[in-house]
Amino acid sequence: MWYSRLAHEKTFHSTGQTSKASAAAVAQSLASQELVGAKTAPRFESYAADFYVWQKCEWIARQHAKGRRFSQPVARSRRSHLEQYLFPRFGQCRIDEINAVDVENWLVGLRLANQTKNHILYSLNIVMKEAKRERFILSNPLEDVEPMAKDFRERDVFSSEELRLLFPVNEEDDLIYIWGKPRYAALFFVLATTGVRSGEVRALRWRCVSWERGGLFVTESVKDDGKVGRPKNDEGRAIMLPTRTTEVLAWWRKQALFKEADDFLFPGSGRTNPITRRAISIQLRPAMERAGIAFSGRNLVVHSFRHTYNTLMRRVLPDELLRGQTGHRSIAMADRYDHPSLEERLLKLESLRPAVDNAWTGSGAGRR
Numbered sequence: 001m002w003y004s005r006l007a008h009e010k011t012f013h014s015t016g017q018t019s020k021a022s023a024a025a026v027a028q029s030l031a032s033q034e035l036v037g038a039k040t041a042p043r044f045e046s047y048a049a050d051f052y053v054w055q056k057c058e059w060i061a062r063q064h065a066k067g068r069r070f071s072q073p074v075a076r077s078r079r080s081h082l083e084q085y086l087f088p089r090f091g092q093c094r095i096d097e098i099n100a101v102d103v104e105n106w107l108v109g110l111r112l113a114n115q116t117k118n119h120i121l122y123s124l125n126i127v128m129k130e131a132k133r134e135r136f137i138l139s140n141p142l143e144d145v146e147p148m149a150k151d152f153r154e155r156d157v158f159s160s161e162e163l164r165l166l167f168p169v170n171e172e173d174d175l176i177y178i179w180g181k182p183r184y185a186a187l188f189f190v191l192a193t194t195g196v197r198s199g200e201v202r203a204l205r206w207r208c209v210s211w212e213r214g215g216l217f218v219t220e221s222v223k224d225d226g227k228v229g230r231p232k233n234d235e236g237r238a239i240m241l242p243t244r245t246t247e248v249l250a251w252w253r254k255q256a257l258f259k260e261a262d263d264f265l266f267p268g269s270g271r272t273n274p275i276t277r278r279a280i281s282i283q284l285r286p287a288m289e290r291a292g293i294a295f296s297g298r299n300l301v302v303h304s305f306r307h308t309y310n311t312l313m314r315r316v317l318p319d320e321l322l323r324g325q326t327g328h329r330s331i332a333m334a335d336r337y338d339h340p341s342l343e344e345r346l347l348k349l350e351s352l353r354p355a356v357d358n359a360w361t362g363s364g365a366g367r368r
Helices: 020-035 058-065 072-090 100-109 114-133 160-166 172-179 182-194 198-203 243-255 277-291 304-313 319-326 331-336 342-363
Strands: 215-218 237-240
Touching (some): 160 182, 172 182, 182 243, 182 304, 237 319
Antiparallel strands (some): 215 237
Protein backbone atom coordinates (compact mmCIF):
# COMPACT_ATOMS: atom_id res chain seq x y z
CA MET A 1 0.00 0.00 0.00
CA TRP A 2 1.31 3.46 -0.94
CA TYR A 3 0.82 6.60 1.15
CA SER A 4 1.01 10.32 0.32
CA ARG A 5 0.61 13.74 1.92
CA LEU A 6 0.23 17.28 0.63
CA ALA A 7 3.02 19.81 1.17
CA HIS A 8 1.27 21.50 4.07
CA GLU A 9 0.30 18.26 5.80
CA LYS A 10 2.34 16.44 8.43
CA THR A 11 0.46 13.10 8.33
CA PHE A 12 0.61 10.57 5.49
CA HIS A 13 -2.68 9.17 4.17
CA SER A 14 -3.34 5.90 2.37
CA THR A 15 -3.93 6.23 -1.38
CA GLY A 16 -5.65 2.87 -1.47
CA GLN A 17 -3.28 1.84 -4.27
CA THR A 18 -0.74 -0.96 -4.35
CA SER A 19 1.30 0.31 -7.31
CA LYS A 20 3.51 3.40 -7.31
CA ALA A 21 2.08 4.71 -10.60
CA SER A 22 -1.51 4.48 -9.40
CA ALA A 23 -0.62 6.05 -6.05
CA ALA A 24 1.12 8.96 -7.84
CA ALA A 25 -2.01 9.55 -9.94
CA VAL A 26 -4.17 9.69 -6.81
CA ALA A 27 -1.73 12.08 -5.10
CA GLN A 28 -1.71 14.36 -8.16
CA SER A 29 -5.49 14.40 -8.17
CA LEU A 30 -5.60 15.37 -4.50
CA ALA A 31 -3.10 18.17 -5.09
CA SER A 32 -5.17 19.51 -7.97
CA GLN A 33 -8.28 19.52 -5.84
CA GLU A 34 -6.42 21.38 -3.12
CA LEU A 35 -5.44 24.11 -5.57
CA VAL A 36 -9.05 24.72 -6.59
CA GLY A 37 -10.06 28.03 -5.05
CA ALA A 38 -6.48 29.13 -4.35
CA LYS A 39 -5.71 32.73 -5.32
CA THR A 40 -3.02 34.05 -7.63
CA ALA A 41 -0.04 34.88 -5.44
CA PRO A 42 0.91 38.58 -5.45
CA ARG A 43 4.38 39.98 -4.94
CA PHE A 44 5.41 40.11 -1.30
CA GLU A 45 5.70 43.92 -1.07
CA SER A 46 2.28 44.35 -2.66
CA TYR A 47 0.67 41.81 -0.35
CA ALA A 48 2.22 43.34 2.78
CA ALA A 49 1.74 46.98 1.70
CA ASP A 50 -0.39 47.81 4.77
CA PHE A 51 0.83 45.07 7.07
CA TYR A 52 1.64 46.37 10.57
CA VAL A 53 0.49 49.87 9.50
CA TRP A 54 -1.58 51.18 12.38
CA GLN A 55 -5.32 51.55 11.63
CA LYS A 56 -4.82 50.02 8.17
CA CYS A 57 -3.65 46.49 8.90
CA GLU A 58 -6.54 44.02 8.89
CA TRP A 59 -4.48 41.48 10.83
CA ILE A 60 -3.98 43.93 13.72
CA ALA A 61 -7.67 44.81 13.69
CA ARG A 62 -8.52 41.11 13.95
CA GLN A 63 -6.15 40.63 16.91
CA HIS A 64 -7.81 43.51 18.74
CA ALA A 65 -11.27 42.14 17.93
CA LYS A 66 -10.19 38.86 19.52
CA GLY A 67 -9.09 40.68 22.66
CA ARG A 68 -5.38 40.19 22.00
CA ARG A 69 -2.86 42.91 22.75
CA PHE A 70 -0.80 44.35 19.92
CA SER A 71 0.45 47.85 20.67
CA GLN A 72 1.32 50.66 18.30
CA PRO A 73 5.03 50.65 19.29
CA VAL A 74 5.21 46.92 18.48
CA ALA A 75 3.44 47.57 15.18
CA ARG A 76 6.03 50.24 14.33
CA SER A 77 8.84 47.86 15.17
CA ARG A 78 7.37 45.06 13.03
CA ARG A 79 6.77 47.47 10.19
CA SER A 80 10.38 48.62 10.31
CA HIS A 81 11.44 44.98 9.82
CA LEU A 82 9.45 44.89 6.60
CA GLU A 83 10.71 48.22 5.28
CA GLN A 84 14.36 47.95 6.29
CA TYR A 85 15.05 44.27 5.66
CA LEU A 86 12.26 42.17 4.15
CA PHE A 87 11.02 44.40 1.32
CA PRO A 88 14.54 45.04 -0.05
CA ARG A 89 15.23 41.28 -0.14
CA PHE A 90 11.87 39.64 -0.90
CA GLY A 91 9.66 42.55 -1.97
CA GLN A 92 9.59 41.65 -5.66
CA CYS A 93 9.25 37.89 -5.10
CA ARG A 94 5.83 36.33 -5.50
CA ILE A 95 4.70 35.29 -2.07
CA ASP A 96 4.57 31.63 -3.15
CA GLU A 97 8.21 31.82 -4.27
CA ILE A 98 9.52 32.57 -0.77
CA ASN A 99 11.05 29.39 0.62
CA ALA A 100 12.77 28.20 3.78
CA VAL A 101 16.22 27.84 2.19
CA ASP A 102 16.35 31.40 0.84
CA VAL A 103 15.05 32.89 4.08
CA GLU A 104 17.44 30.92 6.26
CA ASN A 105 20.51 31.64 4.12
CA TRP A 106 19.62 35.32 4.01
CA LEU A 107 19.13 35.57 7.77
CA VAL A 108 22.44 33.84 8.50
CA GLY A 109 24.23 36.37 6.28
CA LEU A 110 22.79 39.46 7.97
CA ARG A 111 25.25 41.37 10.14
CA LEU A 112 22.80 41.67 13.00
CA ALA A 113 22.44 40.21 16.47
CA ASN A 114 20.66 36.85 16.55
CA GLN A 115 17.89 38.34 18.64
CA THR A 116 17.22 40.94 15.93
CA LYS A 117 17.24 38.24 13.26
CA ASN A 118 14.65 36.27 15.22
CA HIS A 119 12.45 39.35 15.48
CA ILE A 120 12.65 39.80 11.70
CA LEU A 121 11.82 36.12 11.18
CA TYR A 122 8.83 36.43 13.50
CA SER A 123 7.56 39.49 11.62
CA LEU A 124 7.81 37.61 8.32
CA ASN A 125 6.21 34.50 9.79
CA ILE A 126 3.06 36.42 10.77
CA VAL A 127 2.71 37.72 7.20
CA MET A 128 3.20 34.25 5.72
CA LYS A 129 0.66 32.72 8.11
CA GLU A 130 -1.85 35.31 6.97
CA ALA A 131 -1.10 34.54 3.32
CA LYS A 132 -1.78 30.87 4.04
CA ARG A 133 -5.03 31.73 5.82
CA GLU A 134 -6.13 33.72 2.77
CA ARG A 135 -5.13 30.80 0.50
CA PHE A 136 -2.42 32.65 -1.44
CA ILE A 137 -0.10 29.78 -0.41
CA LEU A 138 -0.92 26.22 0.59
CA SER A 139 1.68 26.03 3.35
CA ASN A 140 3.91 28.35 5.33
CA PRO A 141 7.54 27.61 4.37
CA LEU A 142 8.80 29.28 7.56
CA GLU A 143 7.52 26.36 9.61
CA ASP A 144 10.77 24.64 8.57
CA VAL A 145 13.04 27.59 9.48
CA GLU A 146 14.76 27.25 12.84
CA PRO A 147 15.24 30.44 14.87
CA MET A 148 18.74 31.68 15.53
CA ALA A 149 20.37 30.68 18.80
CA LYS A 150 20.21 33.19 21.61
CA ASP A 151 23.40 35.22 21.76
CA PHE A 152 22.56 37.33 24.79
CA ARG A 153 25.71 38.74 26.25
CA GLU A 154 25.32 40.55 29.51
CA ARG A 155 26.12 44.24 29.37
CA ASP A 156 29.03 45.41 31.45
CA VAL A 157 28.72 48.53 33.59
CA PHE A 158 31.00 51.45 34.33
CA SER A 159 32.49 51.73 37.79
CA SER A 160 32.17 54.95 39.79
CA GLU A 161 35.84 55.67 39.12
CA GLU A 162 35.35 55.18 35.38
CA LEU A 163 32.41 57.60 35.43
CA ARG A 164 34.66 60.17 37.10
CA LEU A 165 37.24 59.66 34.37
CA LEU A 166 34.65 60.07 31.63
CA PHE A 167 33.05 63.14 33.22
CA PRO A 168 35.66 65.21 35.12
CA VAL A 169 34.12 67.47 37.76
CA ASN A 170 34.19 71.22 36.99
CA GLU A 171 36.69 70.74 34.18
CA GLU A 172 35.00 71.81 30.95
CA ASP A 173 38.21 71.62 28.93
CA ASP A 174 38.75 68.04 30.07
CA LEU A 175 35.16 67.17 29.15
CA ILE A 176 35.70 68.49 25.65
CA TYR A 177 39.04 66.69 25.38
CA ILE A 178 37.42 63.36 26.26
CA TRP A 179 34.22 63.74 24.21
CA GLY A 180 35.48 65.89 21.35
CA LYS A 181 32.55 68.31 21.35
CA PRO A 182 30.39 69.89 24.07
CA ARG A 183 27.20 68.32 22.69
CA TYR A 184 28.60 64.81 23.03
CA ALA A 185 29.81 65.53 26.55
CA ALA A 186 26.34 66.77 27.50
CA LEU A 187 24.53 63.95 25.67
CA PHE A 188 26.50 61.16 27.32
CA PHE A 189 26.27 62.85 30.70
CA VAL A 190 22.48 62.81 30.34
CA LEU A 191 22.63 59.12 29.40
CA ALA A 192 24.79 58.33 32.43
CA THR A 193 22.84 60.32 35.01
CA THR A 194 19.24 59.66 33.90
CA GLY A 195 19.30 56.13 32.48
CA VAL A 196 17.26 57.15 29.44
CA ARG A 197 17.37 54.99 26.33
CA SER A 198 19.34 56.04 23.26
CA GLY A 199 16.17 56.69 21.27
CA GLU A 200 14.81 58.81 24.10
CA VAL A 201 17.86 61.04 24.48
CA ARG A 202 17.81 61.61 20.71
CA ALA A 203 14.20 62.83 20.91
CA LEU A 204 14.63 65.21 23.86
CA ARG A 205 13.62 68.82 23.24
CA TRP A 206 14.42 71.87 25.33
CA ARG A 207 10.83 72.01 26.58
CA CYS A 208 11.48 68.60 28.20
CA VAL A 209 13.89 70.19 30.69
CA SER A 210 12.29 71.56 33.86
CA TRP A 211 14.89 74.06 35.02
CA GLU A 212 12.83 75.13 38.04
CA ARG A 213 12.28 71.63 39.40
CA GLY A 214 15.50 70.05 38.15
CA GLY A 215 13.75 67.39 36.13
CA LEU A 216 13.45 65.85 32.70
CA PHE A 217 10.26 64.79 30.91
CA VAL A 218 10.57 61.81 28.59
CA THR A 219 7.62 61.94 26.20
CA GLU A 220 9.10 60.90 22.85
CA SER A 221 11.59 58.48 21.33
CA VAL A 222 13.27 58.11 17.94
CA LYS A 223 12.24 54.79 16.39
CA ASP A 224 14.20 52.38 14.19
CA ASP A 225 12.86 54.10 11.06
CA GLY A 226 14.14 57.48 12.26
CA LYS A 227 10.69 58.86 13.04
CA VAL A 228 9.84 60.41 16.39
CA GLY A 229 7.02 58.76 18.31
CA ARG A 230 5.94 57.71 21.77
CA PRO A 231 8.53 56.12 24.08
CA LYS A 232 8.73 52.38 24.73
CA ASN A 233 5.62 50.95 26.42
CA ASP A 234 3.84 54.09 25.19
CA GLU A 235 4.37 55.79 28.56
CA GLY A 236 5.96 59.15 29.36
CA ARG A 237 7.85 59.65 32.61
CA ALA A 238 9.50 62.30 34.76
CA ILE A 239 13.12 61.90 35.85
CA MET A 240 14.96 63.75 38.59
CA LEU A 241 18.09 65.47 37.27
CA PRO A 242 21.19 65.62 39.47
CA THR A 243 22.22 69.23 40.03
CA ARG A 244 25.37 68.75 37.99
CA THR A 245 23.38 67.40 35.04
CA THR A 246 21.27 70.57 35.06
CA GLU A 247 24.48 72.61 35.11
CA VAL A 248 25.97 70.65 32.21
CA LEU A 249 22.78 71.13 30.17
CA ALA A 250 22.82 74.87 30.89
CA TRP A 251 26.48 74.94 29.77
CA TRP A 252 25.58 73.15 26.55
CA ARG A 253 22.54 75.35 25.89
CA LYS A 254 24.70 78.46 25.86
CA GLN A 255 26.66 76.98 22.93
CA ALA A 256 23.81 75.25 21.08
CA LEU A 257 22.72 76.70 17.74
CA PHE A 258 19.08 75.76 18.29
CA LYS A 259 17.55 76.47 21.69
CA GLU A 260 13.85 77.16 21.14
CA ALA A 261 11.39 75.11 23.20
CA ASP A 262 10.63 72.65 20.38
CA ASP A 263 14.24 72.31 19.20
CA PHE A 264 16.05 69.06 19.86
CA LEU A 265 18.63 69.14 22.63
CA PHE A 266 20.97 67.21 20.38
CA PRO A 267 20.05 67.86 16.73
CA GLY A 268 21.53 66.00 13.80
CA SER A 269 21.81 67.46 10.31
CA GLY A 270 19.68 70.57 10.56
CA ARG A 271 17.27 71.98 13.06
CA THR A 272 14.44 69.49 12.53
CA ASN A 273 16.41 66.23 12.50
CA PRO A 274 17.43 64.37 15.67
CA ILE A 275 20.95 63.04 15.97
CA THR A 276 21.40 59.53 14.53
CA ARG A 277 22.09 56.42 16.57
CA ARG A 278 25.36 55.85 14.73
CA ALA A 279 26.58 59.39 15.41
CA ILE A 280 26.25 58.59 19.11
CA SER A 281 27.65 55.06 19.11
CA ILE A 282 30.91 55.95 17.33
CA GLN A 283 31.82 58.47 20.05
CA LEU A 284 32.05 56.04 22.95
CA ARG A 285 35.18 54.02 22.21
CA PRO A 286 37.41 57.04 21.42
CA ALA A 287 36.15 58.71 24.60
CA MET A 288 37.01 55.64 26.69
CA GLU A 289 40.48 55.54 25.13
CA ARG A 290 41.11 59.21 25.94
CA ALA A 291 39.81 58.69 29.48
CA GLY A 292 42.16 55.74 29.98
CA ILE A 293 39.41 53.15 30.51
CA ALA A 294 40.31 49.54 29.74
CA PHE A 295 37.50 48.05 27.67
CA SER A 296 39.12 45.05 25.98
CA GLY A 297 36.99 41.96 26.59
CA ARG A 298 34.20 44.00 28.16
CA ASN A 299 30.78 44.59 26.65
CA LEU A 300 30.67 48.35 27.16
CA VAL A 301 28.25 50.03 24.77
CA VAL A 302 25.98 53.08 24.84
CA HIS A 303 23.26 51.03 26.54
CA SER A 304 25.73 50.24 29.34
CA PHE A 305 25.01 53.69 30.78
CA ARG A 306 21.41 52.62 31.34
CA HIS A 307 22.59 49.47 33.13
CA THR A 308 25.04 51.56 35.17
CA TYR A 309 22.35 54.04 36.19
CA ASN A 310 20.00 51.25 37.28
CA THR A 311 22.79 49.58 39.28
CA LEU A 312 23.82 52.78 41.10
CA MET A 313 20.32 54.13 41.75
CA ARG A 314 19.01 50.83 43.05
CA ARG A 315 21.14 51.47 46.14
CA VAL A 316 19.43 54.85 46.56
CA LEU A 317 15.82 54.72 45.36
CA PRO A 318 13.00 52.33 46.28
CA ASP A 319 12.25 49.88 43.45
CA GLU A 320 8.90 51.45 42.59
CA LEU A 321 10.40 54.93 42.24
CA LEU A 322 13.37 53.61 40.28
CA ARG A 323 11.09 51.82 37.82
CA GLY A 324 9.24 55.11 37.40
CA GLN A 325 12.56 56.72 36.45
CA THR A 326 13.78 54.01 34.09
CA GLY A 327 10.46 52.94 32.60
CA HIS A 328 10.88 49.30 33.64
CA ARG A 329 7.51 47.70 34.25
CA SER A 330 8.63 44.82 36.41
CA ILE A 331 11.07 44.06 39.22
CA ALA A 332 12.40 41.22 37.05
CA MET A 333 13.51 43.72 34.39
CA ALA A 334 15.08 45.94 37.05
CA ASP A 335 16.93 42.84 38.30
CA ARG A 336 18.25 42.20 34.80
CA TYR A 337 19.72 45.71 34.71
CA ASP A 338 21.26 45.41 38.17
CA HIS A 339 24.95 44.45 38.31
CA PRO A 340 26.01 44.20 41.95
CA SER A 341 29.61 43.33 42.73
CA LEU A 342 30.44 40.03 44.44
CA GLU A 343 31.10 41.91 47.67
CA GLU A 344 27.69 43.59 47.48
CA ARG A 345 25.99 40.26 46.87
CA LEU A 346 27.72 38.81 49.92
CA LEU A 347 26.71 41.83 52.01
CA LYS A 348 23.05 41.28 51.10
CA LEU A 349 23.28 37.80 52.58
CA GLU A 350 24.69 39.01 55.90
CA SER A 351 21.27 39.44 57.50
CA LEU A 352 20.58 35.77 56.83
CA ARG A 353 23.69 34.54 58.60
CA PRO A 354 21.93 33.62 61.89
CA ALA A 355 19.41 31.47 60.01
CA VAL A 356 22.17 29.77 57.99
CA ASP A 357 24.27 29.13 61.11
CA ASN A 358 21.23 27.80 62.93
CA ALA A 359 20.38 25.44 60.08
CA TRP A 360 23.79 23.81 60.29
CA THR A 361 24.23 23.76 64.04
CA GLY A 362 20.68 22.55 64.56
CA SER A 363 21.21 19.65 62.14
CA GLY A 364 24.25 18.47 64.01
CA ALA A 365 26.43 18.83 60.93
CA GLY A 366 30.07 19.47 61.74
CA ARG A 367 29.75 18.30 65.35
CA ARG A 368 32.28 15.91 66.75
